[in-house]
Amino acid sequence: MGRMLNALGTVLLPVFVVAGLGALLSSRLPIDQATVARLTLYLLSPALVLNVLLTTPIQAGEILALGAAYALTVAGCLALGWLCGLGAPQAERRGLMASVSLWNSGNMGLPIALFAFGQTGFAQATLLFLMSFVTVYLVAPLVYSAGVRTEGQPRAGLGAGLLNMVRLPAVWMVGLGVVLRALNVTLPTGLARSVELLAQATLPVVLLSLGLQLGAGGWPRLTRRVWLAVAARLVGGPLLALGAGWLCGLDGQALAVLVLSASMPTAVNALLMAREYGSDAETVARAAFLSTLLSLPTVAGVVALLPRLN
Template sequence: MLQALTSVLLPVFFVSGLGALLASRFPVDQATMARVTLYLLSPALVLDVVLRTPVQLAEAAQLGAAYLLTLGGCLVLGWVLGLGRPTEQRRSLSASVGIWNSGNMGLPIALFAFGQAGFERATVLFLASFIGMYAVAPAIYSLKRPSERAAWRELLRLPAIWVTVLGLALRALHVTLPQGLSRGVELLAQATLPMVLLSLGLQLGAGGWPPLTRRIWLASAARLVGGPLIALGSGVLLGLQGQALAVLVLSASMPTAVNALLLAREYQADTETVAGVVLLSTLGSVLTVAAVVAWLPRLGS
């Protein structure tokens, strides 16, 4: 399993490293890259996941509720860690603990640990977390705005929200996209991960290694250790058992998502803090995720 984890993490560091090398040598418009990912590639990924994933409605609803409860606990934990710090940093710490990488790391690791059945459950959680991320992060990063109406406008302008509604409607009506269109969506979805990883590398390459302060260490520990513990409690509280509970815990043990950094950049939040937690939690996840995977058979049996 450690070899499998390495095969997942090594490409992450490789692609991010190339982005850092590029940014250290050439000026790159990071804001434009972030917006291409945010407004074009990520919505395509959501639509592709919604249309392709086999979902049992009852279990999907239960997993979604468990995710929401876990999300709330992690956001509160991150907010508490930021007490006494400037508002912008406190908001970024909360988002860093509450937004985890359930996609490009969580999905393949779930497949390695539980096979196809676990992968399908992990895909449901990925979709829930993707929607939750785009619903929660803009609200957190926009708390300084003068009114709730402004925050809702920021949320509703994100195409990922509308694409999710469209995808669910197409599935409910049993409508299949024309082959040419579905292939185009799939191509855009496949481009999302490389762009996201490059954006992380560009941030690190342009700004250098972020300062790993005590708060960043605590936030990384909260994400990697507190996340799975909160997920375990949430899942038990909502009656999840066996593999469904194990997949929830595994998902919540992932490091901070790079998309948290993209959204922080889009909403002019504390990108230095978010980049630090993304980097440190990703490095630390090599050990912590391996430990969680080794322990999970007790839940999945």
């Protein structure tokens, strides 16, 4: 447990340092947060999606069972988020749903999975990361925009939410990456390196964006609903993943990797999407901040229990 706590500290510390620098900068200087968010959504994140698709070994057999279990877990988390937002204003309720259902399986989930399971578990965790990354760009536009009432305009229906989803470049990069993999096409070296450079820039800019949001508003006000959403994310998430994994026939390491992934804090990309679609970005930022802060003991507890699944 001591080694795991030390490893978690080395993973979490860079997250806090980078986000903290963004908060410090935002508290001292006027920063156009919308521009930073759009830079990530429309340029850096699509490059990361394409880079992961082209460089990650993917086994078709694993995708079906793991993907079904992951989808069930996301659906359950959406329901938990909806329960956390009962009686809240529409924008806050949608922010809580996104905060519970979209989690950070990348910059935190991947290194922790590597430490806990080695290379075989890391490959499965990478597959889950790809699923979660795509989910952000599939689910978030629907959660934030479908059925939203805009002053002077009719209520946006499911079609509007789907249109918002399709217009995101990251979604198109998924299709492009799948086609290139299916045709066994390799990008020219110069182009591949350009994509890789943009992909490597994504995580720091995303963390800075979280810090900018928090720094602009000062120390976040942590309401009862935010605490409930964070509890649903850090405790309800792994429990739902455990049940979904069993239902889908997962066992051993595959089940353990799914549970570990679902125990991660709220994805910072959920905040970027909230800003883009004019939803309650402050609620999502609070949930991302608090869940990341509290994830050290909760993830350590999950990791301590994972050997029983193996």
